[in-house]
Amino acid sequence: MEIISDITAMQNRCLSARAAGQTITFVPTMGFLHEGHLSLLREGRKRGDLLVLSIFVNPTQFGQGEDLDRYPRNFERDESLARECGVDLLFYPDVEAMYPAGYATYVTVDGPLTTTLEGACRPTHFRGVTSVVTKLFNIVMPQVALFGRKDFQQLAVISRMTADLNLPIDIVGMPIIREADGLAMSSRNVYLSDSERKQALALSDTLRQAAEMAQNGESEADKILTMAQDRLHAEADLQIDYVKICNAQSLEEVDTIDHESVILLAVSIGKTRLIDNGNLIS
Numbered sequence: 259m260e261i262i263s264d265i266t267a268m269q270n271r272c273l274s275a276r277a278a279g280q281t282i283t284f285v286p287t288m289g290f291l292h293e294g295h296l297s298l299l300r301e302g303r304k305r306g307d308l309l310v311l312s313i314f315v316n317p318t319q320f321g322q323g324e325d326l327d328r329y330p331r332n333f334e335r336d337e338s339l340a341r342e343c344g345v346d347l348l349f350y351p352d353v354e355a356m357y358p359a360g361y362a363t364y365v366t367v368d369g370p371l372t373t374t375l376e377g378a379c380r381p382t383h384f385r386g387v388t389s390v391v392t393k394l395f396n397i398v399m400p401q402v403a404l405f406g407r408k409d410f411q412q413l414a415v416i417s418r419m420t421a422d423l424n425l426p427i428d429i430v431g432m433p434i435i436r437e438a439d440g441l442a443m444s445s446r447n448v449y450l451s452d453s454e455r456k457q458a459l460a461l462s463d464t465l466r467q468a469a470e471m472a473q474n475g476e477s478e479a480d481k482i483l484t485m486a487q488d489r490l491h492a493e494a495d496l497q498i499d500y501v502k503i504c505n506a507q508s509l510e511e512v513d514t515i516d517h518e519s520v521i522l523l524a525v526s527i528g529k530t531r532l533i534d535n536g537n538l539i540s
């Protein structure tokens with residue numbers, strides 16, 4: 259596995275791979291890898307010749323007062339996990355290289371896709387994500403890029419951007435990977451105390467109960483949302499940011515459940531913000 263920090267060196271390495279007819283598969287991350295990331299890498303390994311992982315904690319997607327400074331990092335561990343997953347190139351740029359003095363260009367996806375849900379709680383978040391992902395795509399030049407469905411809205415926004423900008427990249431969404439007890443894997447889980455970790459199980463439990471109601475014939479979104487709010491409010495340290503049932507494509511809220519409905523949750527437990535989501539009818 260080669261580790262490259264220099265942007266031009268990375269572009270040249272990827273250009274040579276493309277010239278040699280190789281398919282580049284790409285997994286962009288902010289590091290502190292967990293099983294969710296590893297599932298993307300394993301799938302990426304199968305889908306291409308050159309597997310590229312990027313690790314970059316992107317400052318532009320963190321709002322003021324968010325956890326940029328304390329975001330967990332462990333490069334040595336990430337490096338060894340990347341080797342185990344068969345990564346060929348690890349791109350590890352620094353902030354000054356990605357955002358040099360005078361940096362002034364951002365890519366934005368307009369409309370409800372970026373202003374609802376996470377966009378309503380974190381107004382500058384998606385602008386940071388779409389800008390850095392565009393930059394990474396221009397540096398790595400992949401044919402395939404893989405993202406986890408845990409960040410459901412991020413996947414929708416990146417798919418929209420890729421289609422709108424005619425980027426010749428296949429965006430692959432991969433299933434959420436959960437701990438044995440149901441908690442969706444996230445780098446931020448490490449912030450949770452033992453008691454918060456127990457309360458965090460309310461998210462997957464809410465999704466499970468919501469799916470159960472829908473499978474048993476409940477078609478009114480309001481009824482499922484009432485159950486979800488009651489279940490989440492039962493936890494002492496949990497604050498709800500949003501609980502919504504939306505169409506999986508448009509992310510617009512729906513009144514009646516169908517096969518395209520997804521329930522999305524965002525909460526804070528103590529100082530830790532967690533998101534999760536699930537289909538209602540499989």
Ligand code: PAF
Nearest residue numbers: 286287288316387390409
């Ligand atoms: O999902 C993430 O880890 C980040 O939002 C991404 C896509 C790597 C962009 O910084």
